[in-house]
Amino acid sequence: MIRFNNDYHHGAHPQILEALTNTNTENYCGYGLDPWCEKAVAEIKKYLDCPNAAVHFFVGATQANFTIISAALRPYQSVISAQSGHINVHETGAVEHCGHKIHALPSPDGKLNAAQIAAEAELYRTSGVQEHITKPKLVYLSYPTEYGTLYSKQELEDISTVCKEYDLYLFVDGARLGYGLGSPQCDLTLSDLARLTDAFYCGGTKCGALFGEAAVLTNPALQTDFRSYMKQNGAILAKGWLLGLQFYTLFKDGLYFDITRQADLYALQIKQAFTEKDIPAFIESFTNQQFVVLENQQAEKLAQHYIFEFDHQIDDTHSCVRFCTSWSTKQQEIDALLADIRAL
Amino acid sequence: MIRFNNDYHHGAHPQILEALTNTNTENYCGYGLDPWCEKAVAEIKKYLDCPNAAVHFFVGATQANFTIISAALRPYQSVISAQSGHINVHETGAVEHCGHKIHALPSPDGKLNAAQIAAEAELYRTSGVQEHITKPKLVYLSYPTEYGTLYSKQELEDISTVCKEYDLYLFVDGARLGYGLGSPQCDLTLSDLARLTDAFYCGGTKCGALFGEAAVLTNPALQTDFRSYMKQNGAILAKGWLLGLQFYTLFKDGLYFDITRQADLYALQIKQAFTEKDIPAFIESFTNQQFVVLENQQAEKLAQHYIFEFDHQIDDTHSCVRFCTSWSTKQQEIDALLADIRAL
Amino acid sequence: MIRFNNDYHHGAHPQILEALTNTNTENYCGYGLDPWCEKAVAEIKKYLDCPNAAVHFFVGATQANFTIISAALRPYQSVISAQSGHINVHETGAVEHCGHKIHALPSPDGKLNAAQIAAEAELYRTSGVQEHITKPKLVYLSYPTEYGTLYSKQELEDISTVCKEYDLYLFVDGARLGYGLGSPQCDLTLSDLARLTDAFYCGGTKCGALFGEAAVLTNPALQTDFRSYMKQNGAILAKGWLLGLQFYTLFKDGLYFDITRQADLYALQIKQAFTEKDIPAFIESFTNQQFVVLENQQAEKLAQHYIFEFDHQIDDTHSCVRFCTSWSTKQQEIDALLADIRAL
Amino acid sequence: MIRFNNDYHHGAHPQILEALTNTNTENYCGYGLDPWCEKAVAEIKKYLDCPNAAVHFFVGATQANFTIISAALRPYQSVISAQSGHINVHETGAVEHCGHKIHALPSPDGKLNAAQIAAEAELYRTSGVQEHITKPKLVYLSYPTEYGTLYSKQELEDISTVCKEYDLYLFVDGARLGYGLGSPQCDLTLSDLARLTDAFYCGGTKCGALFGEAAVLTNPALQTDFRSYMKQNGAILAKGWLLGLQFYTLFKDGLYFDITRQADLYALQIKQAFTEKDIPAFIESFTNQQFVVLENQQAEKLAQHYIFEFDHQIDDTHSCVRFCTSWSTKQQEIDALLADIRAL
Helix, strand or coil, X not given: CEECCCCCCECCCHHHHHHHHHCCCCECCCCCCCHHHHHHHHHHHCCCCCCCCEEEEECCHHHHHHHHHHHHCCCCEEEEEECCCHHHHCCCCHHHHCCCCEEEECCCXXXXXXXXXXXXHHHHHCCCCHHHCCEEEEEEEECCCCCCCCCCHHHHHXXXXXXXXXXXXXXEECCCHHHHHCCCCCCCCHHHHHHHCCEEEEECCXXXXXXXXXXXXXXXXXXXXXXXXHHHCCCCCCCCHHHHHHHHHHHHCXXXXXXXXXXXXXXXXXXXXXXXXXXXXXXXXXXXXXXEEEEHHHHHHHCCCEECEEEEEEECCEEEEEEECCCCCCHHHHHHHHHHHHCC | CEECCCCXXXXXXXXXXXXXXXXXXXXXXXXXXXXXXXXXHHHHHCCCCCXXXXXXXXXXXXXXXXXXXHHHCCCCEEEEEECCCHHHHXXXXXXXXXXXXXXXXXXXXXXXXXXXXXXXXXXXXXXXXXXXXXXXXXXXXXXXXXXCCCCXXXXXXXXXXXXXXXXXXXXXXXCXXXXXXXXXXXXXXXXXXXHHXXXXXXXXXXXXXXXXXXXXXXXXXXXXXXXXXXXXXXXXCCCCHHHHHXXXXXXXXXXXXXXXXXXXXXHHHHHHHHHHCCCCECCCCCCCEEEEEEEHHHHHHHHCCXXXXXXXXEECCEEEEEEECCCCCCHHHHHHHHHHHHCC | CEECCCCCCECCCHHHHHHHHHCCCCECCCCCCCHHHHHHHHHHHCCCCCCCCEEEEECCHHHHHHHHHHHHCCCCEEEEEECCCHHHHCCCCHHHHCCCCEEEECCCCCCCCHHHHHHHHHHHXXXXXXXXXXXXXXXXEECCCCCCCCCCHHHHHHHHHHHHHCCCEEEEECCCHHHHHCCCCCCCCHHHHHHHCCEEEEECCXXXXXXXXXXXXXXXXXXXXXXXXXXHCCXXXXXXXXXXXXXXXXXXXXXXXXXXHHHHHHHHHHHHHHHHCCCCECCCCCCCEEEEEEEHHHHHHHCCCEECEEEEEEECCXXXXXXXXXXXXXXXXXXXXXXXXXXX | CEECXXXXXXXXXXXXXXXXXXXXXXXXXXXXXXXXXXXXHHHHHCCCCCCCCEEEEECCXXXXXXXXXXXXXXXXXXXXXXXXXXXXXXXXXXXXXXCCCEEXXXXXXCCCCHHHHHHHHHHHHCCCCHHHCCEEEEEEEECCCCCCCCCCHHHHHHHHHHHHHCCCEEEEECCCHHHHHCCCCCCCCHHHHHHHCCEEEEECCCCCCCCCEEEEEXXXXXXXXXXXXXXXXXXXXXXXXHHHHHHHHHHHCCHHHHHHHHHHHHHHHHHHHHXXXXXXECCCCCCCEEEEEEEHHHHHHHCCCEECEEEEEEECCEEEEXXXXXXXXXXXHHHHHHHHHHCC
16 A cells, blocks of 8 residues: 555655764753754754744644744734634644634635735724624634645735734744645745744654754744743753754755655646546645545545545545645655556 | 613613612621522522522623633533624633634524534544544523524424534523513523523523623533632622622512513514514514614614614615613613604 | 621622612613723722823622733743732632742741842743743732731832832732721822832722722733733623722722721721730731631630631631621621620 | 763664664554554553553653643642642643642652642642632652652552542653662552552653653543543644654563663762762662762862753852763763762
8 A cells, every 4th residue: 555645654754864863872952952953943044034033843733833823822812714724623722722712714725815814804903892802813824725725925925914914923834835835836935934924834744854843933023932832832842953953954955845846746747647537636736735536436446555535525426535745755656656547 | 862782781670779778788608608699599490490400690691601611621622602602702712712612603593503513513423533623512502692583492402402412511691591581482491491401591681680690500510619610710709699689689579581571572562663664674583682674874863862783784775783672671762762763 | 796707798888889779770881881980990090190000890809810910921921929829829720720820939927028029030030941930920919918917118119129120010919908008007009009010909899899899000011902801701891880880989089998997997996905915916917807816715705796717727725817897897896896805 | 071961862772763764664644543652552551450541652741741630630620749840840830821720849859748648638628618729639749759769659559548538630750760660769660650540651751762751541531532632732743653663662672671770770879979978969869860969169070071960059169969860871971970979
């Protein structure tokens, strides 16, 4: 069985395991106050064009999401998110657990748009009973979204403008950021993200690391005592250098970008194979996640050799399923799948 | 100006003020451990046919809502509510502040139905990733709803059955309970509510008291150490007898039911007057809240003599507005309004 | 039986009940946005010499304490309090429930001193691992304390200076503020409190009102969207004018100060009677609470006619008990007690 | 410089890194639902004699502490801990952040005793105002304690008895569990721990793993939906097999016990060397942490070649410092230190 079910079913890129092995007899100061974290931060900041950004390393994405969001908000403030946003549907209510309401806006493609955000913020601004409702204060986006879709630079500029107008933080969940930046459709850089957002993170867990997310806080208002929020939420790793070392390895020669770009190319081959068979995309994606609508017998056939993810039932005879490539996907795995798609 | 904007714009029913005055030189034990609270509980329980119910007095409805809900739930459990539910839109995210997600279901008339609830609970039951999503554990209804609509006994029986099937608590917000029970459309009794729900409260603030809500916990699982939850949330009044005395006064001879029934009758006169003028109801209500669709000039005209609540804009020339009667509404106020409606 | 067990065993001062009765047929805007709240704020501010202070009305003291404290703090920040502080021992962990640690400092007389506070704050300032510990950010005092003791103006000046040096908010619980200001030992005014603190409140529940606490936020940093915090915590009373009207009545002609001063004088008579009998004070208090050490048989004798509060066991034959006068205490009650003390 | 400052300054035991390397090209199901986790659980359970125990893997100890504690408690319930307990002083108030008060009891040697616990629980049981105070519901111990001290089996039996009597959960923080079990002073087994506690964890981070703690929930009441609490707190690792694989490696042939026992033996050599020089122990420890009282010049001398931890100032000329051995400590490092101690 070949796994196309997600992008976190393998360990780490060999270079990362090698780095861990090479340094295993070294000893370091704990809690992320070590040279590897310092070097990793320096490498990441080379891409940001934002000298005052603060970079912090988390073990996982749910932890990063709720720690950053709850550090940014006061108790009566709330989050604007797409209904399909990861924080709204896959994190056991972690944001609400931290005390904050999510305004979950409808979004067929997983994206929010500037007009939606403005409308929601305007509801609060023009309310005659502001103290009876929560105050939207942070917009949560994913890049790419849960459906693999991407914001264009213009769309993100527009959203950023609305956020500034309504005094909203803009926070981008980048658990799959590499696969977004590596897409041929992407017209954004890390420097654009740093300029347009208040905080975002570069996902490692799904992009070649054993684990880890590198959070970038560009807005100084979010930086004060941030490590206190992290520790309180169990988000400072004792052996913090494990995170620094991994991100240093991923960013020092662009490995992060190379391996995710390759995964996107693989995904586009899958996309094309389905298109050629007139198997419709559920949603047009140019990143490593491909959602297609399979007939039941097609799905059963492919399931004999591949693990992929059932997303939802379309009707009695069709389902939407996800094929997901990964930094660990190999050409021969793709070749096999393409052949089997063509043979459907 | 005559107020039809809400049902809490006057002090208290004269009998309540009289009771407060008559006892003002008496002295009592604090924190609700006094004879008036005891007597009030006894009066309320006469209606319940539920000898093991626990009755506790709150000062206000928001406090009652979040205290009861958060006492009932574990951190990963969530609430099912109509989108228009008071907890979802008018309480500054108090339920989320206590850590719980609200599954806000669409409901044009403010009511949930058994099928909706079952579907939401079924999503969890059949989920392959239960630990990634919150577990619905409590259904929040209002009787009457925010739109003044009522559940029939059959509807509530059906909902109660679903709740039992899916191990959900059923909690009824009765901030306006009197106006529900007093409606000609009502086929429920307090004893039905006690039988069909796990908790509900009899609103006092909007039904003749200076302030106060009498919470009835019928499910023993919700009763353990309940006063600890109350105190922690600032919900035990130091001079608790003020609440006991008011509810004793309201319930001992049925005053609670008499004054709210009268307010409903007044509201139905308003309803009929609008109907006769072909001014459409936004929603059919048989309780003290009447939502109608006025043309702008009609609204302006009535606004010269009456305070009523703007609910939302329908289109450029029409708005939905609310006229609300109260235990304190007087026949002459109604007469004046009816005349002015007819004169539109 | 005559009650000396606390200062909240009676309803309200007759003038307050009269005011409620006189306005009962009036109607008002809800949620504290009414003329009586406005007028009450104006009366209170006459004493403050602090034109930018914000005044908000709470129903009870626990609610006021946790709402103000949690609105002031970020999640990783903590509170410095005396071990005997009300928030530390009598509020079911409401402050911790809101997420904040209390640094409970030893204090035999219920007071903190500037040196203690500085030492605690210095521990954080000089810590090499700040992110592993909570950051003290607010000092909680009571005036008078739980033992009836008072801070001198100089003591409060010193504490205020330390708070400014360490960037700590200073918050004074004034549930019994009237009895503090009315004491012959008091050298503080409301204007001093406004100048030296960031927030405090004038207790009404224990000082002549049916219920209510008037919170004064002098630090603008604490004022932003404060009503949102209140509503979220169930602390905005629907019929807010009930609070405004009571505080207007208490403050417009100094009633608040007159009735509490009289209660203090009564307490000092009790104090003197015990002294004359060589019955020792457990702690020297010049306010309405008197803690004395009684022999068991003395306690039993007095308990035949008076309700007073057992505080703690001293040894097999002695207890510390509290006699508490109130705005509602009458001269004849005092006379009876004095005679019985003398007869011990 | 040789590190004796803590037990988490090195990566992982070579066998663990080898296991990670050997499996790096394998692929697995995510979120801990993989064969390695299953095998690790089986290995751990071989030691427990508790077939119904549930085992869950956390990344770090703070996360494990607050997740387990907050899953066990209702909002008004509190924790009994030694003042020096890790949750009370080194976790940025994470337990309070989850809403729970800590009753921090004095303990010169880091241990609680049964009498202390009973006294604290008795305060609640006999309180006349239970709803005004928090209810102790969980006792938090560390084995070994922060000072390296150990509970004897009898002491733990006594504590367990008290916990059962007062309906308290007993939870043991085992971040350094290996060093406890490996001590010559230890008369406890994992099976004793499983029998006497409701929950405990076997620390990996400090005992040979790259990271990870294996939590054992023996009380079924703590097991329900436990993974939901974990996910909500960001405590389910996406690549969960990384934890399973490590704990399998540590437990399958007793590696966990071997490497920590050796570290204890090294520590006892250090202990003896100090004793022979008449350098007093601050506290008698028979585990891998040794607290000694050094003269300033002794400390300075040793600091030329060794990193050790300053604990606190004793007086102008003496400090208490900690020397900590680790699974990664080498004989030659010990030899060097012993020589330098003898040369003081």
